[in-house]
Structure formats: C-alpha cells, structure tokens
Amino acid sequence: MSAVATQSLLGVQSLAVEYGRVRAVDGVDLQIGAGEILGLAGESGCGKSTVANAIMQILRPPAHIVEGSITFQGEDLTHKSTEELRKFRWRNVSMVFQSAMNALNPVMRVGDQFVDMMQAHESIAKRRATVRAGELLELVGMDRRLVQAYPHELSGGMRQRVIIAMALALSPELVILDEPTTALDVVVQREILQEVEALKRDFGFAVLFITHDLSLLLEFADRIAIMYAGEIVETGPAEQLASTPLHPYTQGLIQSFPPLTGPRARLTGIEGSPPDLRDMPSGCRFHPRCPHCLPENAALYLRQTTERPRLREITPGHSVACHLVDA
Amino acid sequence: MSALEVRDLSKNFAVGGALLHRAHVHAVEDVSFSLRPGTITALVGESGSGKSTVARIIAKLYDPTSGSVVFDGGDIARVRNRRDVLRYRSQVQMIFQDPFGSLNPVKTVRHHIERPLRIHRIVPSSQIDDRVHELLRTVGLVPPEEVAAKYPHELSGGQRQRVAIARALAVEPKVVLADEPTSMLDVSIRIGILNLMLELKEQHEIAFLYVTHDLASARYLADDILVMYAGQIVERGPIERVLAEPLHPYTRLLLASVHGERIEERHGRSSAAVDPAEGCRFVTRCPIAVPVCRQVTPGLVEARPGQSARCHVTAPSAD
Numbered sequence: 001m002s003a004v005a006t007q008s009l010l011g012v013q014s015l016a017v018e019y020g021r022v023r024a025v026d027g028v029d030l031q032i033g034a035g036e037i038l039g040l041a042g043e044s045g046c047g048k049s050t051v052a053n054a055i056m057q058i059l060r061p062p063a064h065i066v067e068g069s070i071t072f073q074g075e076d077l078t079h080k081s082t083e084e085l086r087k088f089r090w091r092n093v094s095m096v097f098q099s100a101m102n103a104l105n106p107v108m109r110v111g112d113q114f115v116d117m118m119q120a121h122e123s124i125a126k127r128r129a130t131v132r133a134g135e136l137l138e139l140v141g142m143d144r145r146l147v148q149a150y151p152h153e154l155s156g157g158m159r160q161r162v163i164i165a166m167a168l169a170l171s172p173e174l175v176i177l178d179e180p181t182t183a184l185d186v187v188v189q190r191e192i193l194q195e196v197e198a199l200k201r202d203f204g205f206a207v208l209f210i211t212h213d214l215s216l217l218l219e220f221a222d223r224i225a226i227m228y229a230g231e232i233v234e235t236g237p238a239e240q241l242a243s244t245p246l247h248p249y250t251q252g253l254i255q256s257f258p259p260l261t262g263p264r265a266r267l268t269g270i271e272g273s274p275p276d277l278r279d280m281p282s283g284c285r286f287h288p289r290c291p292h293c294l295p296e297n298a299a300l301y302l303r304q305t306t307e308r309p310r311l312r313e314i315t316p317g318h319s320v321a322c323h324l325v326d327a
Numbered sequence: 328m329s330a331l332e333v334r335d336l337s338k339n340f341a342v343g344g345a346l347l348h349r350a351h352v353h354a355v356e357d358v359s360f361s362l363r364p365g366t367i368t369a370l371v372g373e374s375g376s377g378k379s380t381v382a383r384i385i386a387k388l389y390d391p392t393s394g395s396v397v398f399d400g401g402d403i404a405r406v407r408n409r410r411d412v413l414r415y416r417s418q419v420q421m422i423f424q425d426p427f428g429s430l431n432p433v434k435t436v437r438h439h440i441e442r443p444l445r446i447h448r449i450v451p452s453s454q455i456d457d458r459v460h461e462l463l464r465t466v467g468l469v470p471p472e473e474v475a476a477k478y479p480h481e482l483s484g485g486q487r488q489r490v491a492i493a494r495a496l497a498v499e500p501k502v503v504l505a506d507e508p509t510s511m512l513d514v515s516i517r518i519g520i521l522n523l524m525l526e527l528k529e530q531h532e533i534a535f536l537y538v539t540h541d542l543a544s545a546r547y548l549a550d551d552i553l554v555m556y557a558g559q560i561v562e563r564g565p566i567e568r569v570l571a572e573p574l575h576p577y578t579r580l581l582l583a584s585v586h587g588e589r590i591e592e593r594h595g596r597s598s599a600a601v602d603p604a605e606g607c608r609f610v611t612r613c614p615i616a617v618p619v620c621r622q623v624t625p626g627l628v629e630a631r632p633g634q635s636a637r638c639h640v641t642a643p644s645a646d
Contacts, residue, residue, distance in 0.1 A: 189584070259546075260585055270515035
C-alpha cells in the first residue's frame with residue numbers, strides 16, 4: 001500500500017456527500033496511482049457517480065461535501081477557487097459521462113467544438129487546434145476528416161469516441177469514465193475500451209472507470225473498489241477480486257452474470273434490493289440482503305445488525321468491510 | 328407444434344431529409360420463425376438490427392410491409408376488427424424494457440392488474456381480488472394484499488417489472504414477448520427476473536420471445552436463438568450449439584466481444600440497411616468474405632442439423 005500511497009495521483013479521504021440531508025456517500029477512501037486503472041463498481045444509487053462528481057467538483061446543490069478531502073497531486077481540491085477549478089478540469093482531470101455523446105452541440109461541427117474547448121484553456125490558433133482535433137480523432141480510431149461532420153451524422157459509438165478524444169485533448173493526468181459505454185452495443189463497447197487501454201499505455205494517464213458491469217472491470221481494471229449504499233465494501237487487485245471475492249455482496253454480484261461457457265446452472269443473484277438512502281439499515285448496510293446474516297447465530301447477528309463494519313486489509317492491497325471476515 | 332409463426336416478415340420505414348432523397352430503411356427483411364409452447368426463443372442483435380421491430384409487429388404495434396404473423400390459423404397482420412384484435416391481444420402479451428414508463432404513476436398496482444382481467448373478462452367480478460393476489464404471488468410480490476395497494480413510485484425497478492409481468496400474465500397468454508426486460512434493472516436483481524421467466528415457461532407452458540443484446544442472459548434463458556443483423560436473421564438454431572460452434576462471422580464477432588477477445592476487423596458499423604444493394608449485409612465488416620458476398624445476398628441455409636446461417640462461406644447453398 002505504501003508504494004501506491006507515495007506515487008498517489010489522486011487521494012480521496014473519508015469523503016461524505018449529502019443531498020440535502022440524505023447521505024449518498026459516507027466515508028469513502030480511494031487512491032489512484034499515476035497510470036493506473038481503478039474500477040469503481042456498484043448499482044444505481046450506491047453513490048459511485050457522486051464520488052466522481054465530487055472529484056470533478058461539479059456537485060450541484062443540494063449536493064455538497066460534508067466531510068473529507070480530495071487531493072490531486074498533493075493539493076486539496078475542495079479549497080480551490082472557481083477559476084482554479086475551471087483550469088483544472090480538462091487540463092488535469094477530464095470526465096466522460098454515459099450520455100456524453102448527447103452533450104455535443106448539434107449545430108456545430110465536431111472540429112469547432114474541439115477548438116472551443118482548447119481555446120478556453122490555452123491560446124492556440126483555430127487552424128492548429130483543428131489539425132490537433134483531427135489527430136485526436138485518429139487516435140480514437142476515426143477518420144480525421146470527420147472534424148467537418150455534424151454530431152447527427154455520426155453514430156452513438158462515434159460520438160462517444162469524439163467525447164473521449166476531447167477528454168484526452170489537453171493530456172490530462174486522470175480521465176474519469178462514468179459508464180462510458182453503457183449506452184452502446186457490445187461490439188462497439190469493447191472496441192472503445194480496447195482503444196482507451198491502448199491510449200493509456202501510450203500516454204500514461206490514470207483512469208477512474210465507473211460502471212455497474214463488474215465483468216468489464218474484472219477485465220480492464222488494475223484495481224477494483226466495490227460500492228454499496230454509499231460505502232466501499234471491498235477493494236483489491238482485479239485478479240484477486242475475481243478469484244477470491246470476500247464480501248458477500250461482491251460474491252453476489254459476480255454470481256449475477258450468467259456465464260457464456262460451461263454448465264448452465266441456475267443462479268441466485270442477490271435477494272432484495274439496495275436500501276433506501278433515507279432509511280439506511282443499522283449495523284452493516286448489507287445485512288438485510290446478506291445470506292450469512294442469520295438470527296440463529298446470535299453473537300454475530302448482533303454485530304451485523306448493530307455495528308458498522310470497517311474496511312480492513314486482509315491481504316496486501318485487498319480490504320473488505322465485513323463482520324464475517326473479522327470473525 | 329407452434330404457438331405462433333412469423334412468415335417472410337418485412338418492414339420498411341421511409342426516411343428522408345435535406346441530404347437524402349426519400350429512401351427506405353429495411354428494418355426487417357424476410358424474417359421467418361416460430362415460437363413453441365414452453366420454449367424460450369432469444370432474438371439477439373445490436374441496436375438498430377430490427378429485433379424490437381419484429382417484436383412490435385407481432386404485438387400488432389406496427390403493421391408489416393409484407394409477410395404474415397400466423398396465430399390460431401389466421402394471419403394476424405391482416406386482422407382489423409376490434410373484437411378480433413382484442414382476442415389476439417389477450418393471447419399475445421408484451422413486456423417492455425422500461426418498468427418506469429409502462430405503469431401509470433397515479434394508479435395502484437391493483438388497478439394495473441385488475442384492468443386486463445376486466446377488459447378481457449377473464450374471471451367473474453367476484454373473483455377478481457383473489458386472482459389479483461394470486462398473480463402477485465406468482466411473480467413473487469408478497470404479501471399480495473399490501474403490494475396491491477401500493478403505487479408504482481413506492482416500488483423498486485425490479486418490483487415494477489414484476490408488476491408488468493403479472494399484468495401480462497393476467498390474461499393467461501399463450502405467447503409473451505419480452506423486449507429487453509432486464510436491461511434497465513440493477514445487476515443484482517436481473518437474475519431474479521430471468522428466473523421468474525424460466526419458472527413461468529415451465530409452469531404455464533408459455534411461448535416466450537426474449538429480445539436482447541446480451542448473449543449471456545440469452546444463453547441462461549433460451550432454448551433457441553435467432554441472431555439478427557441489419558434486419559435479417561443471419562443465424563438460427565439451438566442456442567447451445569450456436570454459441571459453441573457459431574457459423575456466421577457476425578455471431579462469432581458477438582461472441583468474441585463478450586468473451587473478451589481482441590476484436591480485429593473494425594471498419595464500418597452496423598448498417599441500418601438503407602435501400603440495401605444486393606449482396607451480404609455484413610460484407611464490409613467480414614473477415615472471411617469472398618467476391619460472391621458482394622454480389623449475391625445469401626439465403627438462410629441449414630448447414631448443420633437444426634442450425635442455419637446466411638453465409639456463402641460457412642453455410643453455402645447446395646445448388
């Protein structure tokens with residue numbers, strides 16, 4: 001862990017975010033090292049996008065950070081001014097949203113949208129910026145002549161590539177991908193992720209990859225953090241999480257993806273649904289859905305239903321918040 | 328014996344614009360298959376492949392340009408009079424992708440399930456309450472008395488989809504068309520809905536058409552698979568055999584992308600077939616194309632027992 005901590009690019013410490021009085025993120029710690037792909041997985045409403053928005057400092061009221069800090073290259077982002085943040089976004093950290101392809105201006109040529117963005121951050125001549133836009137489009141596997149295209153002339157996958165190219169335009173150190181390919185077809189999704197992986201190798205940026213699709217992360221991420229009801233319940237290297245998931249929620253998630261090969265067995269998934277953030281279960285937030293939380297087991301049951309488990313390191317780099325593992 | 332049969336179905340949509348002269352998208356072309364009782368048939372393809380259009384034609388939400396949908400010996404596509412349409416709809420039900428949009432927000436769960444029971448006069452009025460509760464129990468919403476009194480906003484996405492399924496079951500349908508029923512649900516509750524469909528298939532002998540882009544869930548549920556590409560069925564057969572030994576290069580590409588293999592060929596995108604020329608629709612993306620693929624549209628040829636594909640190379644026609 002110490003090796004990661006010293007080269008840490010981004011550090012999130014005990015972050016808590018509330019929407020009004022509803023706490024959507026509660027005590028989240030994350031470290032991203034330079035050039036690393038960290039996957040953040042969880043279901044809708046677990047707070048994963050809120051974490052990303054907090055890092056970008058784009059939380060909109062009533063959402064606000066109530067606790068914790070976010071440091072980027074040693075500087076606390078929560079204390080930056082609006083102007084400092086404006087420069088920081090795109091230049092240091094850029095973000096691609098799930099529906100980003102719909103964020104392109106429909107009446108502007110793709111190339112001009114690159115020019116606008118670049119000129120907002122540096123003094124660059126329009127002609128040079130357009131050439132650069134063409135190069136970026138080629139990087140993401142598109143024809144450079146498409147700088148002349150209007151967004152409606154491109155498919156959803158191509159528009160999402162345009163956004164990814166834009167996110168890379170100012171060579172940021174960190175790119176946040178929030179469900180970047182969820183709205184796309186499987187073949188396109190894989191092509192884009194392969195491209196991001198190759199670009200990452202060439203340019204050395206780090207990636208925070210947010211998705212509900214754990215199977216994608218097991219393949220593309222170096223490390224994975226699993227979020228449930230506003231907390232990180234397990235984090236570790238991708239291979240370890242795939243081979244020995246420790247938290248019953250992680251185990252259930254992995255059990256929720258039917259396999260394409262091997263025997264066709266009936267899967268169970270996870271009983272129940274994620275909790276209402278306004279009415280969070282006591283103790284372990286997962287206990288109402290946990291198959292190992294049984295009243296017969298009186299002593300353990302009491303802890304599960306009254307005491308909040310803390311994230312503890314079990315093997316180097318692999319931590320879990322679960323009473324079962326403590327015991 | 329089939330519960331419903333689709334024959335040579337085609338559907339064109341006119342498209343136009345400042346740049347194009349009036350053209351036609353061949354959204355569905357020459358699609359034939361049948362649905363059998365107690366069997367789940369997966370209709371798999373990417374968005375724009377025409378798979379939802381096929382389901383919507385069967386549900387009589389669209390009229391086909393040509394071809395027929397045969398149910399109970401009659402061609403449903405030509406049925407116009409209200410009584411016959413009503414009778415057909417009581418036998419063929421559809422479950423939609425979005426459980427948030429398919430329920431009326433100001434009506435209770437009871438209202439949603441009661442309505443089809445009354446409209447189609449499934450049971451006498453005195454038994455309606457009992458039947459509503461029974462249906463809710465069937466889809467795993469308990470206690471039914473409590474759930475029936477709730478409004479959609481009080482339910483989770485998975486629970487809403489269960490209500491939609493209970494509503495579809497209310498009329499005791501022979502055929503259920505499920506269009507991406509889990510794609511808007513959270514990962515951890517998808518399996519529950521898939522398991523429910525498996526139980527319904529076994530206990531009620533329903534013929535299911537499961538429309539999806541997700542091969543893994545198709546394999547989990549289905550007995551047979553139809554793979555669609557650019558409006559045509561490019562491969563069909565028993566799902567285990569098709570996934571183990573796919574014939575069509577598109578099926579192979581789909582499998583490779585979910586298996587996590589590197590995808591090599593990458594020119595082109597799925598062509599929404601606008602006024603398609605003669606030749607194979609997949610030819611621009613195909614790694615094994617030969618000259619004839621550009622000239623002649625391949626037919627669906629049974630290359631192995633029960634398994635057919637539209638491919639000059641892997642499923643050549645006999646003549």
